[in-house]
Amino acid sequence: MQLITQGAEAHLYKTTYLSPSTPAALKIRPTKPYRHPILDRRLTRARVLQEARCLVRLVREGVNVPAVLAVDWDINNTNNNHSGAGGDVGEGVRGNGAWILMEWIEGCVVRVVIQRWERYIKSRSAAVKLQDNEIEEEEKKVKGLLRRVGAAVGALHKAGVVHGDLTTSNLILRGAEEPAAEGDGEGVSPDMQGEVVLIDFGLASQSIQDEDRAVDLYVLERAFGSTHPRTEPLFGEVLEGYRASYRGSGSVLKRLEDVRMRGRKRSMIG
Amino acid sequence: MSAPLLETIHLSHLPPSMPVHVALYRDVQNAPYLRQQLMSANAEFEYAFIDASTVISRTHLLSAVFRAVNDYMNGRLKSRNVHSEMVFSLSPATNIAESFRKFGITDSTKDLLVVKLSVTPEITHDSVAAHLGQNVEGTPVPFDDETLSKISDIAKIKKAYKLGALNTTPPNQANGTQDNGMRRLELSVLGAIALRGAT
Amino acid sequence: MISIGLESSANKLGVGIMVHPDDGKPPQVLANVRHTYVTPPGEGFLPKDTARHHRAWVVKLVKKALREAQVSPKDVDCICFTKGPGMGAPLQSAAIAARMLSLLWGKELVGVNHCVGHIEMGRLITGAQNPVVLYVSGGNTQVIAYSSQRYRIFGETLDIAVGNCLDRFARTLRISNDPAPGYNIEQLAKKGRKLVDLPYTVKGMDISMSGILAAIDGLAVQYGLDGDWNDDEDVANNASTSDDLENAKPTRADLCFSLQETVYSMLVEITERAMAHVGSKDVLIVGGVGCNERLQEMMGIMARDRGGTIHATDERFCIDNGIMIAQAGLLAYKSGSTTALKDSTCTQRFRTDDVFVKWRD
Secondary structure, eight states, X not given: OEEEEEOSSOEEEEEEEXXXXXXEEEEEEOOOTTSXXXXXXXXXXXXXXXXXXXXXXXXXXXXXXXXXXXXXXSTTOOOOOOOOTTOOSSGGGOOOOEEEEEEOXXXXXXXXXXXXXXXXXXXXXXXXXXXXXXXXXXXXXXXXXXXXXXXXXXXXXXXXXXXXXXXXXXXXXXXXXOOSSTTTTTTSOOOXXXXXXXXXXXXXXXXXOHHHXXXXXXXXXXXXXXXXXXXXXXXXXXXXXXXXXXXXXXXXXXXXXXXXXXOSOOOOOO | OOOOOOEEEOOTTSOTTOOEEEEEEESOSOHHHHHHHHHTXXXXXXXXXXEGGGOOOHHHHHHHHHHHHHHHHTTXXXXXXXXXXXXXXXXXXXXXXXXXXXXXXOTTOOSEEEEEEOOSTTOXXXXXXXXXXXXXXXXXXXXXXXXXXXXXXXXXXXXXXXXXXXXXXXXXXXXXXXXXXXXXXXXXXXXXXXXXXXX | OEEEEEEOSSSEEXXXXXXXXXXXXXXXXXXXXXXXXXXXXXXXXXXXXXXXHHHHHHHHHHHHHHHHHTOOGGGOOEEEEEEEXXXXXXXXXXXXXXXXXXXXXXXXXXXXXXXXXXXXXXXXXXXXXXXXXXXXXXXXXXXXXXXXXXXXXXXXBSSSOHHHHHHHHHHHTTOOOSSOHXXXXXXXXXXXXXXXXXXXXXXXXXXXXXXXXXXXXXXXXXXXXXXXXXXXXXXXXXXOOOSOGGGSOXXXXXXXXXXXXXXXXXXXXXXXXXXXXXXXXXXXXXXXXXGOHHHHHHHHHHHHHTTOOEEOOOHHHHSOOHXXXXXXXXXXXXXXXXXXXXXXXXXXXXXXXXXXXXXXX
């Protein structure tokens, strides 16, 4: 197994499912030794199931997300002594964490695609004076990608789920080539064809509230601004793609204006 | 009786000492007999006997097998043994008897999937092949997606997994070819299997 | 340079004196005196009465601090006071005293953000260079990390502060406020064994506490544990004795234990998330709740598992005090910031990230 990322909550590995030729993503939520064993077990279980339920629902609704292949919400609970009497709250109660095995999405994260594009435009315009039609072509390409990002988020919301942590790192352009090494593929405008797939539903929940949906968009907008300052002026395309994706997007976009005004942080009372 | 086309599979993440043996038969003649052996808990017949019309694909069956074996290794079986658990693991619901009615062998079963796990070293490809060869009256066919696609009863499967609303054949829509529809059905079924019993 | 700091944002009145030696040697605490307004069990502190307490004590404490530090007013370079956040009336009592001293001694004023005071004090005492900071007190709950001259808030409570939640539950159980309700909850919790189910509300890096308080208050009422203690029920013996924990009726100790376990898990979780986010391995806990040994223990396990270290201080420094204000104020003063008399107001609301941290790179 190959470790892909290690976050605060979970470790993500690339592994296989059923046969060595089927790649899969394994997300392990290890037990947290600082937590009381009963609480730890309850939380680990609730969270892995929350994530799995959201994904299963989205797959059923035809939203582009990794499918759930297998889940274990209580690893290696071999000591079945629920005798209660004399059972002190010891390590015996502690689970060993939980995991979720998901479909592997082959592709490149949108963050990397856009960053490569930004670098390409920068180096290209430094080398030659860009013609208007070339600029137009390039922008058309990235705008198309951004619209598909918006449509993907719209499809998610339409299906009754909010992501909770939308960033361009949590979007995969299916089929796009991952640069093998730093600097690979420089000098070429990156391919932007392919479906946009949403990943990492660790903070997702089921909701159809305008507020929750608007906050989802706001989080993406903020992340986009800090990650892709050069492309930020085109973020409107994401919202246009979102607007066109389902009935009800209009009131969410209206709510987004309120959320922006309010900011995430309230003034605090001492 | 003919020699089975018994396939022996090593599933990822399961111990190499525990391969799974799978055989697919069409036109089975002695389903009532096989079912009877199961009912009388004849130890010689500890198999998962599955009505193959309820299975979409290899991945579908093997996912249920994987779940059953994982639960077995973690001491969490809900049914009698790991083989009955495989039948139960096909089900999205927690009612064991119902899972056997829906996915298990019935007296009228014609297309049959047989699964056996090497729970002990004595259970080998050859021992399973020999036993099945003597006892299953049917035509062995390859356990592959092409064969299964001729057998599976999509309407029945959708009903069993409560996926009736899922559109598997939207013609000529973007992102909605028949293949895509079937893939979605399969993935939805895998999700249902994985989440069974989650509260 | 020498600064004197006056802190009065809640029920503690603190006066501290700090020196930053001219020869570049490490800063030193010359005096750290404090007087706490303690209310009877079951009662919180009201702004008006707290302010009266502070006004009555401030002159005594300033004199005591000068005596302990063995400095005279002419040695002092600046007078630092808490500008906010905090309770209005108590804040004003020290601000007025600071203005008076400023005019009396002819020294500059420096208004200090209370939260920044905690952070700078914590950094000084523990030597932590650039940690993720968990600031937990009666009025505040924030996860903070430094980035380009601001202490940025990554996560915070969406409703009430952790300390406030503990204090209010102490009132429900009629636990003594002396020396502090949180301290007494901690001692009682040590005898708890049964974990009761409480809401656990983490949203990204933010948390919510009001649902937990409502739930545990409800349990206290349900088991008849609110209100006065019975004669046969003293603190020493208030522990679960049953072997069958699952079915045992929870005791006061169990409720305190469960509240701490749940709330501190939430705090450690959001702190860990912030550490993963900014790529920091070290954590500093400041604020009154930061003295809690169980919180420190849990945070320590988390930090250790991440290959980092926890930095915490004892009650002299993590509970509100004057030297934290003197320290943060002196840092600001040395970087050229002072507060004109006309601007020396206080404010109940004052965000940590509103302060431009001129003294760090």
